[in-house]
Amino acid sequence: MAKIVLLSQAPLPTTQIGSWPKLYDYFLENNRGIIDYIICPEVDTSFHKGVNYLCLKKLPYSRLIGYLTGYRKLAYLKRLEALLVCEDKLILKIIDNTGLLFEVQKYLVQKKLRDRVKIMFFMHGYSYFYDPKKTEAFYSAIDHMVYLSETSYRFELNRTHSITSKVSILPNGIDSSKFYPIGQTLKEEIKGDLALKGNFIFLWCANQRPKKGLHIILDAWKKSSLYKDINYELLIIGLDKTYKDENINFMGRIENYKLPQYYQISNFYLFTTLCHEGFPLSLTEALACGSKCLVSDIDPLPEIFSKFGNVSFVKNPNIVGSWIIALENTKASSVFFKPINYELIQKELSIESWSSRLIQIIDSESDVFNT
Numbered sequence: 001m002a003k004i005v006l007l008s009q010a011p012l013p014t015t016q017i018g019s020w021p022k023l024y025d026y027f028l029e030n031n032r033g034i035i036d037y038i039i040c041p042e043v044d045t046s047f048h049k050g051v052n053y054l055c056l057k058k059l060p061y062s063r064l065i066g067y068l069t070g071y072r073k074l075a076y077l078k079r080l081e082a083l084l085v086c087e088d089k090l091i092l093k094i095i096d097n098t099g100l101l102f103e104v105q106k107y108l109v110q111k112k113l114r115d116r117v118k119i120m121f122f123m124h125g126y127s128y129f130y131d132p133k134k135t136e137a138f139y140s141a142i143d144h145m146v147y148l149s150e151t152s153y154r155f156e157l158n159r160t161h162s163i164t165s166k167v168s169i170l171p172n173g174i175d176s177s178k179f180y181p182i183g184q185t186l187k188e189e190i191k192g193d194l195a196l197k198g199n200f201i202f203l204w205c206a207n208q209r210p211k212k213g214l215h216i217i218l219d220a221w222k223k224s225s226l227y228k229d230i231n232y233e234l235l236i237i238g239l240d241k242t243y244k245d246e247n248i249n250f251m252g253r254i255e256n257y258k259l260p261q262y263y264q265i266s267n268f269y270l271f272t273t274l275c276h277e278g279f280p281l282s283l284t285e286a287l288a289c290g291s292k293c294l295v296s297d298i299d300p301l302p303e304i305f306s307k308f309g310n311v312s313f314v315k316n317p318n319i320v321g322s323w324i325i326a327l328e329n330t331k332a333s334s335v336f337f338k339p340i341n342y343e344l345i346q347k348e349l350s351i352e353s354w355s356s357r358l359i360q361i362i363d364s365e366s367d368v369f370n371t
Helices: 019-030 062-069 074-086 098-110 132-140 150-159 184-193 214-223 256-265 281-288 301-308 320-331 342-349 351-369
Strands: 003-007 037-041 052-056 090-095 117-122 144-147 166-169 200-205 232-237 242-245 248-252 268-271 292-296 311-314
Touching (some): 052 074, 074 090, 074 098, 090 098, 090 351, 117 351, 144 150, 144 351, 150 301, 184 256, 200 281, 214 232, 214 320, 268 281, 281 292, 281 301, 281 342, 292 301
Parallel strands (some): 003 037, 003 090, 037 052, 232 248, 292 311
16 A cells, blocks of 8 residues: 655644645644655654654755765655655655655666655646756656646646646635634724724735735835825735835734734735736635735636636736726726625635545545555
8 A cells, every 4th residue: 555755845834934834734634644654854743643754854964965966855865765665655745846856756766666656746836937858857757746727737738748647736725714704893993903094905915026016016006096095005914124105004024823804804905926826825815805806917817716706807917007007996996896706715715625635636646556
């Protein structure tokens, strides 16, 4: 019987803000017995019961050893090799770490162990945009490829000579016990606690990397009639700095557990990405909390979010004028938003549905490998 091994660059449980470690913490806590082994950095191994941990220790001269051997991830590889002494077959889950994937493939082939291992790779972006040679090596190393969206899969299929692995589509999920809409009375109470005075709250939440589009929306806001209007406030979350510029509030970094209230009180959520996202959790969370969302019209976002309602896509998101028009239209109430479908959101975007689909994907690989 093949054992399931999760190779994680993040310790699990995690204190990181990243999306997939939080998903897998939930999965491991609520679906015991599915994952047999976890190879990850040192962590409290008592948290997730029923999982065998093979923790990695930081060794002196690890960089030098990596340079000399050609394997920067040698600690992972040695753990795998040791596992294959006592286990006949392994199914490896690698999440969004292509460097680890290439080294695992090279090492297992070199040690003549590749036929005893199936590799499942979970891409948590849209594409790695590799050149043809590296793309071929990437897909050659994978037995089962899992994308976040069909658009991402179709994009890769169109730009790649061949994808010979099996393919599954697994969108991210959110915790609906934390992200849900609230009534107007509670909204006003929270706004009071946060000292927010605007009748209409706009929210932007991401990091300050240029591809997230903060510079575009700030320029648009300051050129729109919403700027300095006391009825409107723009909240910016995710930056190191905290200050106020007229009706723009830079809130700094907010801890994860405090984020739902900001989504819940916002009238509009601004998702101004200038890149092909994988499956943006912040947008999903805002939508689940009932916020109307103004979203960059960039693949795969229309495929993922069009059907749920409360979303309006902004054409040409690199053009500041596009966002000025969108902002002015919200003020004039002339933006059309399809009614939100909370039942569909719960069915397709909940962390429970994500967990169920993940189990099905793992089982499908196990069934074939064990025959």
